[in-house]
Amino acid sequence: MTLRDATPDERSRWDDLVWGNPGGPELYQLDSYAGLKAPEWRARHLVHEHEGRPPVHALYLYRRVPPFGELWYCPMGPRVADADHARACFEDLRPAGIGRPFAVVLEPSVTAEGPQDRENLIASVPGMRDHPDLQLGQHTVLVDLRPDEEEILAGFRQRARRYIRKSSEAVVEHRTDEDAFEVMWRLYDETLERAGVQERRPRAYHEGLWRTYIEAGLGHFVLARPREDGDHEAGAFIIYRDGLGYYKDGGSLRTRDSNGLQYKVQWEAMRWCKEHGATTYDMYGAPPSWDADDESHPMHPLVQFKTAFGPIVDQVGTMQLVLRPRTFRAWDRVGMPVYRRLTAKSGPFY
Structure with a gap:
């Protein structure tokens, strides 16, 4: 399994590559959406690679929230075809080599027949937590x-x-x-x-x-x-x-x-x-x-x-992978409420 930064060539073709993802195309994974979220959120263009599966080109947005560190968000992604591929992508986020987020908010393109599909996916991934849906397209x-x-x-x-x-x-x-x-x-x-x-x-x-x-x-x-x-x-x-x-x-x-x-x-x-x-x-x-x-x-x-x-x-919806539990607990109890108040005038935090 590999998670790496997109090459300069991939960056130049980013929107076309996103449109060809195994989980289907998505507007909120395009460069235009990254531009809309700047400068509060910065963009990382990453590629998930797994043997026997097509690569997943995933736009991750990240936001520095001192003193907690970086919070990452993959809007309406990663664009995968099934739950197994989603779990493989989640595991890519654990090593510290590509970055050091304390949590990653994810919206994988995994179809759901009922709420149990969401519950089962969350339960099958260590550190995964429920999170309210952020995007209407779920x-x-x-x-x-x-x-x-x-x-x-x-x-x-x-x-x-x-x-x-x-x-x-x-x-x-x-x-x-x-x-x-x-x-x-x-x-x-x-x-x-x-x-x-x-x-x-x-x-x-x-x-x-x-x-x-x-x-x-x-x-x-x-x-x-x-x-x-x-x-x-x-x-x-x-x-x-x-x-x-x-x-x-x-x-x-x-x-x-x-x-x-x-x-x-x-x-x-x-x-x-x-x-x-x-x-x-x-x-x-x-x-x-x-x-x-x-x-x-x-x-x-x-x-x-x-x-x-x-x-x-339906898709399984929004969820949150906790990578640094102690930091996340402080963020969840104190940090997030404070940042919500600080950003209230400019709109919702996300």
């Missing part, structure tokens, strides 16, 4: 864009088809201009306020994220007006790269005209991605399928909307 809805449009529509629930038909007069725009940022922020911010989301990042962070992907040629806004002479009442920011479309952020007003307009936005986003070669569209974010009926789950308000396009699929 549980999501994936739409297969390979069939023709009529077949795709037929696979949606009746609710989605009804709202898409109802919005036949809607005007949908695919935009990247400066005015679109203002429109999208208004829709997004109002939606978060209405949902009562308390812990969220400032406008500058979200606009910076949108701009990063737009400037990289990967993202754009999909904005909708209920009719030609109407105002924008629903919108989404979508990202597309090499066969995979993502629904990253969305928002809508709560008016009679906007009722159901987000279904039309999603359908037009899927159609655009399909026309540009996508075979899968990721709705990016849902509660675990086994908690879909739990009204106390923070993602529950999205269940009815997203499952109208397909079933929820």
Whole structure:
């Protein structure tokens, strides 16, 4: 087993190598995501190599948190195909040669049929602990864009088809201009306020994220007006790269005209991605399928909307490998609460 830094050649091809990982592609493993997290988080581009298995190119972010040392985080990774490969990657992190983190937060791309798959993986790795999920993509809805449009529509629930038909007069725009940022922020911010989301990042962070992907040629806004002479009442920011479309952020007003307009936005986003070669569209974010009926789950308000396009699929979720137990105990009890307070104004710690 080997864990090493990526070579200069691998660094120059990093995004393409990530897209070919055995566990599938992932936006949050790209260089663009590392740029978004800087300077609070620095990047390590590492390669896990195991005999008989394809290499795993893994973006690790690390943050110095004095006096504890380095905390590492592998967002939505490592991208492995199964639990055995994940365990091999976890073992790579134990030697001190590649760095000296006291803990590593991991989000391996291991599918889960139920919570027991997560529990079993954590229990099988010495030093592994539970950790609240950090990224919404751990549980999501994936739409297969390979069939023709009529077949795709037929696979949606009746609710989605009804709202898409109802919005036949809607005007949908695919935009990247400066005015679109203002429109999208208004829709997004109002939606978060209405949902009562308390812990969220400032406008500058979200606009910076949108701009990063737009400037990289990967993202754009999909904005909708209920009719030609109407105002924008629903919108989404979508990202597309090499066969995979993502629904990253969305928002809508709560008016009679906007009722159901987000279904039309999603359908037009899927159609655009399909026309540009996508075979899968990721709705990016849902509660675990086994908690879909739990009204106390923070993602529950999205269940009815997203499952109208397909079933929820799950991964094992976020976990934390403790490498220096005494340091970690001090961090967990004292350090993390203090750092959360210190960074509160700029948004969530991660």
